[in-house]
Amino acid sequence: MMTTQVQMLERADGAIAYESAGSGPLVLCVPGMGDLRASYRHLVPGLVAAGYRVVTTDLRGHGDSTTTFSGYGDEGTADDIAALLDHLGSPAVVVGNSMGASAAIITAAKRPELVTGLVLLGPFGRNPEMSRIMASVMRAATAAPWVATVWKAYLPSLYKGAKPADHAEYTASLIAALRRPGYAAAFSRTTRLNHDAVERVLPAVQTPSLVLMGELDPDFPDPRAEAEWLAGALGGTATMVPDAGHYPQSQRADLVVPAVVEFLTTAAHRG
Secondary structure: OOOOOOEEEEEOOEEEEEEEEOOOOEEEEEOOOOOOHHHHOOOHHHHHHOOOEEEEEOOOOOOOOOOOOOOOOHHHHHHHHHHHHHHHOOOEEEEEEOHHHHHHHHHHHHOHHHEEEEEEEOOOOOOOOOOHHHHHHHHHHOOHHHHHHHHHHHHHHHOOOOOOOOHHHHHHHHHHHHOOOOHHHHHHHHOOOOOHHHHHHHHHOOOOEEEEEEOOOOOOOOHHHHHHHHHHHHOOEEEEEOOOOOOHHHHOHHHHHHHHHHHHHHHHOOO
């Protein structure tokens, strides 16, 4: 795993952690809810070797970012992406997983000059179908006092298919990070997600886009149909990743790295 110095971007009510590796055209990687920037640990080396500067960031209230933010969710994360790209002084291809993909879409719609391409991994382009009863159960299960325990129990179901070799070690570090003072409460607030804002801005997105969806992603009743719907809405392409659930960037980096590099070469940084 590549390691670099963690840097902090100060925002009005908190600070966002990020780190950078490599040189060349910029790629910004944004993890999903309840995850860490190290979710991209198997993707970064391949992109750096292909000639890109890769910046990975933690969501507000996650990882090394602070828990002092007044709000959490897609739109706040989109604002953080825009602020980070402004700070870095360069437009970028934004790689987003899950909620990070949702935020990346919003950024591309609102600040198109900052986003030269979108790589969307297990993305939410709209709210998933969920009964009111299930929504109430999920809200209760993700209350701050026990959210770390619930997330630890639930996380294995999101990794259907192949597991990275360091899966146990990474999961342990993720849960340990979540159990630090203040982080469970921030995560709990993040789980109160609503993706309506994402679906509203889809028609405004003009940037090239690639949707990469795990064939076994349990967050969607029909992962292929969801991937094709979102790719169609964005005028992009959809690629299914076999033997992968919600985290194809770590589960099948052997397939995701070449797919992303090809996209960067042919779509986002052509000419």
